[in-house]
Amino acid sequence: MKLITRSEIESVLNVPDLIAGVEEAFTAYSQGLGEVPPVAELLMDNAEVHIKYGYIRGGEHYVIKVASGFYNNPAKGLPSSNGLMMLFSLATGQPICLLQDEGVLTDYRTALAGAVAAKHLAPKNITRIGIVGTGTQARLQAKCVSEQTGCASVSVWGRTKDAVIACKKDLLDMSLEVNVCESIPEVFAQCNVVITTTPSQHALVCADDVHPGTLIVAVGSDTCEKQELSAELLTRANRLIVDSNVQSQSRGEVFQLRKKAPENTIQTVELGDVIQGNYSPVRSDEISIVDLTGIALQDLKIAETVMSLAANR
Amino acid sequence: MKLITRSEIESVLNVPDLIAGVEEAFTAYSQGLGEVPPVAELLMDNAEVHIKYGYIRGGEHYVIKVASGFYNNPAKGLPSSNGLMMLFSLATGQPICLLQDEGVLTDYRTALAGAVAAKHLAPKNITRIGIVGTGTQARLQAKCVSEQTGCASVSVWGRTKDAVIACKKDLLDMSLEVNVCESIPEVFAQCNVVITTTPSQHALVCADDVHPGTLIVAVGSDTCEKQELSAELLTRANRLIVDSNVQSQSRGEVFQLRKKAPENTIQTVELGDVIQGNYSPVRSDEISIVDLTGIALQDLKIAETVMSLAANR
Numbered sequence: 001m002k003l004i005t006r007s008e009i010e011s012v013l014n015v016p017d018l019i020a021g022v023e024e025a026f027t028a029y030s031q032g033l034g035e036v037p038p039v040a041e042l043l044m045d046n047a048e049v050h051i052k053y054g055y056i057r058g059g060e061h062y063v064i065k066v067a068s069g070f071y072n073n074p075a076k077g078l079p080s081s082n083g084l085m086m087l088f089s090l091a092t093g094q095p096i097c098l099l100q101d102e103g104v105l106t107d108y109r110t111a112l113a114g115a116v117a118a119k120h121l122a123p124k125n126i127t128r129i130g131i132v133g134t135g136t137q138a139r140l141q142a143k144c145v146s147e148q149t150g151c152a153s154v155s156v157w158g159r160t161k162d163a164v165i166a167c168k169k170d171l172l173d174m175s176l177e178v179n180v181c182e183s184i185p186e187v188f189a190q191c192n193v194v195i196t197t198t199p200s201q202h203a204l205v206c207a208d209d210v211h212p213g214t215l216i217v218a219v220g221s222d223t224c225e226k227q228e229l230s231a232e233l234l235t236r237a238n239r240l241i242v243d244s245n246v247q248s249q250s251r252g253e254v255f256q257l258r259k260k261a262p263e264n265t266i267q268t269v270e271l272g273d274v275i276q277g278n279y280s281p282v283r284s285d286e287i288s289i290v291d292l293t294g295i296a297l298q299d300l301k302i303a304e305t306v307m308s309l310a311a312n313r
Numbered sequence: 314m315k316l317i318t319r320s321e322i323e324s325v326l327n328v329p330d331l332i333a334g335v336e337e338a339f340t341a342y343s344q345g346l347g348e349v350p351p352v353a354e355l356l357m358d359n360a361e362v363h364i365k366y367g368y369i370r371g372g373e374h375y376v377i378k379v380a381s382g383f384y385n386n387p388a389k390g391l392p393s394s395n396g397l398m399m400l401f402s403l404a405t406g407q408p409i410c411l412l413q414d415e416g417v418l419t420d421y422r423t424a425l426a427g428a429v430a431a432k433h434l435a436p437k438n439i440t441r442i443g444i445v446g447t448g449t450q451a452r453l454q455a456k457c458v459s460e461q462t463g464c465a466s467v468s469v470w471g472r473t474k475d476a477v478i479a480c481k482k483d484l485l486d487m488s489l490e491v492n493v494c495e496s497i498p499e500v501f502a503q504c505n506v507v508i509t510t511t512p513s514q515h516a517l518v519c520a521d522d523v524h525p526g527t528l529i530v531a532v533g534s535d536t537c538e539k540q541e542l543s544a545e546l547l548t549r550a551n552r553l554i555v556d557s558n559v560q561s562q563s564r565g566e567v568f569q570l571r572k573k574a575p576e577n578t579i580q581t582v583e584l585g586d587v588i589q590g591n592y593s594p595v596r597s598d599e600i601s602i603v604d605l606t607g608i609a610l611q612d613l614k615i616a617e618t619v620m621s622l623a624a625n626r
Contacts, residue, residue: 001397001413003316040353042366042375047406051364051377053355062355064364066377066399068406082406084314086379093360093381093395098411100314 001095004310006102012309013108015147019119021305022112023275025297026243028056030272036296046071054296061087061096063300067106079103085303097307105306109298110219111140113243113271114195115148117217117290120274121241122193123282126151130191132184132204132228134158134167137197137219142171145195145217155179155190185209192282196220196228203230210236213284218253222293227256229289235261238286239279240268244295253291314408317623319415325622326421328460332432334618335425336588338610339556341369343585349609359384367609374400374409376613380419392416398616410620418619422611423532424453426556426584427508428461430530430603433587434554435506436595439464443504445497445517445541447471447480450510450532455484458508458530468492468503498522505595509533509541516543523549526597531566535606540569542602548574551599552592555581557608566604 028034036054043049047070055062067083074080081103087096099105129145131138131154142154154176158164164180171178181187187194188209196205198220207230210216216237220228234240234257245268248254258266269279271290282288341347349367356362360383368375380396387393394416400409412418442464444451455467467489471477477493484491494500500507501522509518511533520543523529529550533541547553547570558581561567571579582592584603595601 035355035357037353037355040350040364040366042348042350042368044348044368044375044403049366049375049401049406051353051366053353053362053364055355055357062357062362064379066401066408068401070404070406073405076405078405078407082408084408088362088379088381090357091383092386092389092391093362093383094391095379095395095397095413100408 002097002307004097004099004307006100006104008310009099009101009104009306012306012313014309015112015115015144017309018108018112018302018305019115019148021301022109022116022298025295025301026116026272027275028272029244029295029297030270030276033057034297052296052299054300055090056297056300059090061300061304062090063087063296063303065296065299067103085299087303087307097303099303099306105299105302107136107140109302110137110292110294111144112302113292113298114141114217114219115144116275117241117271117292118145118193118215119148120279121281121288121290122149122215123213123284126193128153128155128179128191130187130194131156131197132187132194133197133220134163135197138167139170141195141197141219142176143174145193146176149193153177155181155187157181157184157187188214198228199226200228201225203227205229205233207232207236210287212287213282215282215288215290217290217292219292221252224251224255227253229253231257231260234289236287237289239288240266241271241274241288241290242268243271243292245270247293247295248291252293253289315410315620317410317412317620319413319417321623322412322414322417322619325619325626327622328425328428328457330622331421331425331615331618332428332461334614335429335611338608338614339429339585340588341585342557342608342610343583343589346370347610365609365612367613368403369610369613373403374613374617375403376400376609376616378609378612380416398612400616400620410616412616412619418612418615420449420453422615423450423605423607424457425615426605426611427454427530427532428457429588430554430584430605431458431506431528432461433592434594434601434603435462435528436526436597439506441466441468441492441504443500443507444469444510445500445507446510446533447476448510451480452483454508454510454532455489456487458506459489462506466490468494468500470494470497470500501527511541512539513541514538516540518542518546520545520549523600525600526595528595528601528603530603530605532605534565537564537568540566542566544570544573547602549600550602552601553579553581554584554587554601554603556584556605558583560606560608561604565606566602
């Protein structure tokens with residue numbers, strides 16, 4: 001069994017290769033080739049562990065991912081998140097590789113999904129990339145979406161000044177050009193691709209903030225409680241794209257809309273179908289919204305890609 | 314994260330230390346200190362993966378165990394079983410140790426439970442140790458129960474002559490004195506401690522085979538279908554001991570009896586209560602039956618013990 005440490009993982013991470021892997025994951029999922037049982041969960045006092053696992057029929061490996069949040073850790077000078085992924089042979093069950101990523105690949109998984117959405121759906125001429133939020137996802141989405149689209153101009157908004165300044169500094173270190181915005185409408189005034197990355201539990205983005213010709217990728221809401229976009233905005237959108245139609249029944253932005261809308265009135269398209277199909281980038285008279293809640297096959301393909309990159313370095 | 318390979322594990326395995334760990338597991342379980350969610354399962358064509366996980370409140374670690382059976386492996390010259398265990402800090406979530414045991418610790422877990430049962434319940438004067446079955450568990454039960462009790466005389470029965478001869482050879486290599494029996498009644502005629510280790514789906518041992526003064530430890534039946542002991546034998550027993558009262562509602566020998574007996578007429582005692590309490594060894598006028606189906610806390614304590622033995626070697 002090969003062991004790959006976090007620093008080795010970080011030294012081989014390669015956004016284009018990882019995007020290709022993640023596209024395969026979404027495609028396989030939408031083709032019904034994924035085997036993804038319910039998440040296993042272990043709860044402690046102020047801590048939780050999630051075990052995600054699955055495989056693609058006809059693939060080489062099954063994956064088991066352990067992701068933990070220990071919320072007393074920051075007081076001990078440690079990050080809350082930790083985690084690892086393991087790949088096993090789908091032919092013999094033998095353990096193949098342990099990626100001791102400490103959670104960084106889970107962070108990348110979400111950012112890479114944003115980049116895949118932008119690759120297939122962003123308008124041809126991107127004015128600037130807007131980022132709502134100032135956390136880990138804000139930084140990684142800026143990095144991955146910028147690398148994918150070639151647009152190096154970013155506008156960022158956050159709730160607190162200190163967090164925005166710290167985020168701006170990190171984005172400058174990635175050689176991005178950065179505007180700090182005073183409000184969310186200002187972000188949308190400057191940008192026609194906007195990634196929302198906050199853990200908000202109420203709508204931050206209103207329908208009137210968004211002009212036609214905009215692609216919004218919402219990655220903050222991954223539970224039944226979180227919400228970043230108003231229901232009115234979703235109703236006004238010309239296309240609603242999700243990573244999983246099934247998951248959009250129980251979590252994410254589309255779930256918030258489903259709770260209010262009459263049954264069967266909401267049409268969604270899966271990102272895997274977008275990747276395979278003839279879906280054009282957002283047009284100048286349209287709004288497209290991509291609502292991502294995360295699927296385990298992304299972990300599988302990211303782990304396989306990183307293992308392969310580490311072997312070939 | 315410390316990595317311990319199978320050969321390192323095998324070089325430090327120490328039955329008395331492991332028995333002490335397993336006793337702590339059963340005790341914690343019966344005290345209600347265990348947190349053991351349902352087993353997670355991944356199914357493939359002619360293969361299955363089980364993920365078991367849990368912790369003891371107030372303990373140091375949580376455990377995740379991966380155990381797989383790939384039933385096409387023997388045709389490829391590989392064992393069907395594989396597996397590993399991981400220990401994580403219960404305080405911070407950090408991964409502490411990966412035990413790449415390839416399934417051997419799961420085999421030991423069952424054998425050590427048999428040895429714990431014999432330690433607390435075997436008659437004072439053991440005539441011989443009887444083993445029904447000739448597989449991995451037959452060998453390991455003979456080894457662990459013999460080491461625990463100090464009795465080095467074993468009588469073994471199996472369905473096929475070749476399998477019995479191979480098993481006898483391995484038992485002789487453990488410096489045990491071995492009788493091969495032609496029938497199960499012959500085993501019980503010679504032995505007052507008998508371990509049944511087969512995957513039988515119908516009763517092999519009848520009530521009339523067993524004399525008073527005998528301890529039977531049944532480890533073969535761990536599902537809702539398997540059964541080694543007749544319902545009449547269980548009814549005749551003076552004491553029925555299980556590792557888990559809850560699990561005995563849905564699997565094992567006691568479950569087979571419950572299907573036939575009127576509700577609430579079957580009294581069982583948990584092994585953890587036996588370890589803590591004033592339970593005497595089986596008396597000359599009694600029959601005691603121990604029915605073991607396996608609990609995840611055994612894995613936790615075995616992994617902790619092996620990690621500690623490896624660190625101190």
